[in-house]
Amino acid sequence: MMTAQTFDPRARVTFYACLTTAVLVANDWRALAGLAVLALAVLGVARLPWARIRPIWIGALLFIAFITALNLLFRTPLEAAQQALRALAMAAASLAVMLTFDPAQLGVTFRRMGLPDTFAFALDLTLRFVPTLIRDFRITIDAQRARGYELESRDRSLKAMLTVGRRFAPLIVPVVVRAVLDAEERANAMDLRAFGTGPRTWAQTLRLRWRDGALIVASFALLAGGVASRLLLG
């Protein structure tokens, strides 16, 4: 069965980059509607379980509805519809890429696309850091609540509103300090395994097949279409 995941990650990254650029460049509602339909189709082809994407979709749709309502206050209905279609296409494409990309392939994908070793690996590491940061943040919230800290201040005075940043210091400072210390330890661990001491081998291999090549060609055609729609249709 052909799903989005069966394509080479380089082809998928190229497709995503071209699609999002086309969405950002295009301004005509028909072009944007076509791109939104295409992005939704890509999400459909990914065959992600509905239970997994439902909460994200609900959040995204609520956000789009909110933005559209705001746009209706200051812009024409057509302009608001264009913005809504653009946001819908971006949300669908981003979901399809983020939820189908194997994190273990991130570094090798960007290395094979020509980025330097260190940059490609930095992307890999960043992805690994995100869940750690979220976990540390949750622990800190619990640790401070155990000291009677409450996230919402009962004080509604102007002074309290002006010092809202200070109120978050008990949550932000421990997480930042830990992140800095952890980064030093992680850098030590990488140095001790000879990272950055010379040209490295990437043991993982990627293989471009004819359909990956076709997707890459189609991606650039899509980008060209987006640019053309902007030039011809406004």
Next chain:
Amino acid sequence: MDQPNASHHAAVCITDLSYTYARREQPALRNVGLELRAGEVTLIVGRSGSGKTTLTRCINGLIPHRYKAGTLSGHILYYGESTAQWSLAQLARRIGTVLQDPDKQVVAARVRNEIAFGLENLGLPREEIIARVSAVARQLRIEPLLERPTYALSGGEQQKVVIAATLAMRPRVLLLDEPLASLDLPSARRALALFRRLADDGLAIALVEHRVHEALRIAPERCVALRDGAVAFDGDAAGFHAWRSRPDEGVAGPSALPAPLPPEAPGPALLTFRDVHYAYPGAAEPQLRGVSFEVRAGEVIALIGPNGAGKSTLCRTALGLLRPTRGRVFLGEMDAARLSVAQIARRVGYVFQNPAAMLFAPTLREELSFGPRNVGMAEDRIGAAIGQALELVGLSHLSLDQSPFGLSFGQQKRVAVASVMAMQPEVLILDEPTAGLDDDTAEDLLRRLLRAPHGPRAILMVTHDFALARRFAHRVLLMHAGRIVADGPPSVVLDDEAMLRRAELAWADPDVAQDARPQGRDDDDGANV
């Protein structure tokens, strides 16, 4: 790689090694001399700040390659060859290092990639990398983990993967910097068994460890004690036992400590769990399944159990950080469901395992007054409360204008306890009070909490450390799969081997037991299971 002549030289020979960090006046290491030999485990011990980590950094080359600004003198020889001019890559091929927290060493998203990471950095051919990854996975019996994402590994599994990644580079020396710190008892003992096996296969192993009584179980050939950056003891394990219990060393042997007296009469129930269930949203299985017990005034209770048994979840329900999905928690006679977390925090204090999770303020005064102010303590009482709390943890000599971030890890841990005790809770919950502390510092902290007049009325401590539970607890609660499966005096619960095995806390793996049981010596501190 070179093939050194092991018969003539120590694997690592250190002479007259001194190091002072940049912008520090006191040297971290002073004229240290020691040897690591092939086929031997050298146990390196010492209090926090005694120079253990600095020593490993000198051996593996982080000093001076990464910490460039300090002052280094002395010699380090690897099989008779000076390492002074070697690059980090040259050192990494010969000397492997496993740092304290495996979670912070893992850099790849999948186990196979993680093990290959160092080999890829060395630029080895792809076929050789694949062969070495398979070989080391087979050696450490972790083949089933190879395709697993690294974030989904348990602490023990992560530890094995990190060791595999280090061994894949085929070092002849392995430095282990507090490798047991984040492991529960069974995982720690399996790791120790592995270290013994690797040494028996010919590696030279330096094991830096705070959990001394556990590390001694694998019969290290050599023990080295550091104090203030210098070697205070260097000899065999028997000599180390004798040295450690000398009164003039100021290191009381664990067995010399008096056992805590049980409360004369059971006090009133301060904290009661009644049929408490808890399931995380979306989880298939509940984390707590009908937990019931009381914490009474005067009691010290040790809560033990394997990782994932539900210990931390239970503690969070005590604070109201998680609300039971069924059942109730009572503070005295009051139903905790009616109270906010801040209201509960006035009566139940919770000290998290890592002080870094909570320290944030620029001065100790602000840090310590944070909790009391949040729970509505009168301003004129806060000064006295933080003074008592600092005295309780033995830090009354510190200036209140000092930054908590400039303190050592041990002192930060005490500040974390003081910041909770400043709220004057009746019940104190300590999550792994000994994690990251040397035995003596940890015991000193607990003795102070138990004996101080302003101390808590009851203590519930989550611990992996059976020896600590035996010495300080009146009662042990054994948790497994979300249930309390044993509740009784330490001498009953911790000696019930059948029960411990059912709770995955005993020697379930006969290979491991065979590998790691003490050879010709037994601990006298009651730590045996």
